[in-house]
Amino acid sequence: MVNERLQADAAMMMEALSEQMLGIAKIQRDRARLTATVTACDKRISVTVNADGILIETRFADDVSDLSYDEIAAAITEAVQAAAAQVGERGRRLMAPLRARKDRLPPLPELIEDMPDFRSVIPVPPPVSIAPPNSPERRYDDEDAGFGDAEPYGRRSMVRDHDE
Template identity: 70%
Template sequence: MNEWLRADAAMMMESMSEQMQGIAKMQRDRARLTATVTACDKRITVTVNANGILIDTQFADDIGDLTYSEIAAAMTESVQAAALKVIEQGRQLMEPLQERKTRLPRLSDLVADIPDIKSVIPVATPASTAPPNSPSRRQPDEGADAAPFGRRSLINDPDD
């Protein structure tokens, strides 16, 4: 019986080690991801990194044919579209690890009376892509608890 437990534990540790190596590789691969989107008949090209942060902007020589409002709207839409593309690339990169994870036993399967962790982890609220002063950003969150401490930033934030 003792040998069986040791063998089972060794197998689980090896599986966990493989999973950690896979996660490390995925993180390295994800960090290299970029996504590029063009807009306004190729007058605007934006590229974002794996975090959806704008890292490059290119304007064609005839960008002056557009109004400032058109450029601003195209930039916003393009950066959001590129961010969605890079998020999808990251999701696809994670698929093999997610599949492997579903095959591993959960702690609740191994230890009686332990709740499944997934049942107690809150689901993240998706970030809004609405402009700063839009009505959807001004609606209070239902059931949200007030933060016990105020947020203080070292950066001048126009909303503070």
């Protein structure tokens, strides 16, 4: 009788886990499809970013040449940052039900005796700066963490990175 009860409980848990995984996959798929478009300079500049905040399209109106290069550059930077913030918020809203469900689960130490609570030791990532390169906000005391001159592994790109 006990064995049947354990099998039923295990089957129920596996079904719940399967439903959870399907829900996660749907949320991930929906998030991957997110984009945000922002216009600047009286709609002379339009930028679109993907779910990761990566610029995927830039469009200029015919009268964009009325602007200086500095105005165009500043407007694109500001518009991409605004679009990234929008798509980030949409992604957070999409993930909210999943986070709420996770928050309702009891901590592991409540389920398994003597299990440490790993949530207390997970480092929280610092906010990512949107300041331009070489600005005071981007200067850190711990610049060289042992990887200062390391070359990235893999194929070399034809595009040069300028954040060195």
